[in-house]
Amino acid sequence: MSDNRRPRLDTPRETRRQLVPRPNVDADAFGVFAESFARYMGTAKFLLWMTAFVAVWILWNVLAPESLRFDEFPFIFLTLMLSLQASYAAPLILLAQNRQEQRDKVVAEQDRQANARAHADMEFLAREVASLRMAVGEVATRDFLRSELRGLLGDIEDLQRPAAPDDSQPPPDQVSRPGP
Structure with a gap:
């Protein structure tokens, strides 16, 4: 008797349905957003706006009449808002840094490959120059x-000059040859 409820190892399991569908997020678009956000947070403009916001908040809650103050306790809501902003800013900045690190790795690898090609080209050119020097050493200057x-030219001129009779030497046809 076979038990149909036992899973078999040679057949894939059925896919499970999710109770809550996961949002489909374009990682590249979100990464671009994170980079632009991190880039903006590192500007003087952001720091000035944030300083102005905090200053207005503090002044309003100190100088306004009690009926118009919106932060009842001494700046608890301001602290909460700044903590919330920091809790979102930190992961976005880390995401931007990770993307920059990946780009830096790609650029470093491309630089390494370009350096390797340049090194190989220099070695090739050095061998070519050495072979040219050796070949030039064998060429008549x-x-x-x-x-x-x-x-x-001097030898030709000597051969073309008529020989002056010399008293000390006999003419070439009268030269005695040693015998055997």
Whole structure:
């Protein structure tokens, strides 16, 4: 007898329905919002507006008649508002920092790859320059060619000059040759 209620390992389980549907949030759009919020919170404009807000709050609750004050206890509601603002600001700033860190990693990797390519190119060029230096070392220079041509020109001029009879040497056809 088989028990149909026991789950089998070779078949996937049915997906469970959620009682409360999760909101579908575009992570990139939310990240852009977090970055713009964090960027704004780091400006002097934000600090001035926040300082003005706190100053107006304190002045109103100190100088206004008791019937018009909205923070009954000594600034409890102001403290609550500032804590609420900080509790939302901190995660948004962290999210913005995480996104910046990811961008920095991508840029660092691209820089590393560009440096590796530049290093390889420099090594290639260094080998090419070394081979060119070796090849140039084997090439005849202008001064060397001039000296060789002058020497050959001198030899040609010597051969073209008629030989003056020399009393000390016999003519070439009368030169005695040693015998065997």
